[in-house]
Amino acid sequence: MSAPTLQEFQSQVSELLLRHRSLLDVVTKFSQSNASVNRAVSKSITECGCIALNAKNQGFSEEMPLDQAHLQSKSHMEGELCEQCREIIRNEMGKNLFYMSAMCNLLDISLEDVVARESDKCSTLGWFNLT
Numbered sequence: 388m389s390a391p392t393l394q395e396f397q398s399q400v401s402e403l404l405l406r407h408r409s410l411l412d413v414v415t416k417f418s419q420s421n422a423s424v425n426r427a428v429s430k431s432i433t434e435c436g437c438i439a440l441n442a443k444n445q446g447f448s449e450e451m452p453l454d455q456a457h458l459q460s461k462s463h464m465e466g467e468l469c470e471q472c473r474e475i476i477r478n479e480m481g482k483n484l485f486y487m488s489a490m491c492n493l494l495d496i497s498l499e500d501v502v503a504r505e506s507d508k509c510s511t512l513g514w515f516n517l518t
């Protein structure tokens with residue numbers, strides 16, 4: 388499976404967009420698909436059990452070295468996604484991305500540009516500024 392560029396994906400979505408021309412409709416679908424991603428992740432925890440949450444204070448501090456913060460940040464999640472949950476979550480993320488692209492199309496925003504700008508921000512912002 389070769390990945391299309393973001394530009395190619397956006398054009399693809401644009402061709403399929405006929406049924407969802409209304410911006411309001413797309414905004415609603417985007418929101419629903421986002422909730423579906425969250426629900427799929429929750430189900431991996433509560434129904435499948437392949438991943439578990441062990442949520443507590445992570446004890447970050449501003450002075451903490453990055454590698455130390457990285458180590459501690461992993462302590463919240465145990466296990467890894469089973470193939471079935473991975474497939475479901477990937478599928479929901481795809482739909483979410485579809486409606487994100489559809490919204491980009493309707494608003495004349497380039498998805499590639501969105502990613503490029505965010506990537507640029509990621510490389511200039513520090514670890515604690517990412518929230």
Ligand SMILES: [Zn+2]
Pocket residue numbers: 431435436437438468469470471472473
């Ligand atoms: Zn699972």
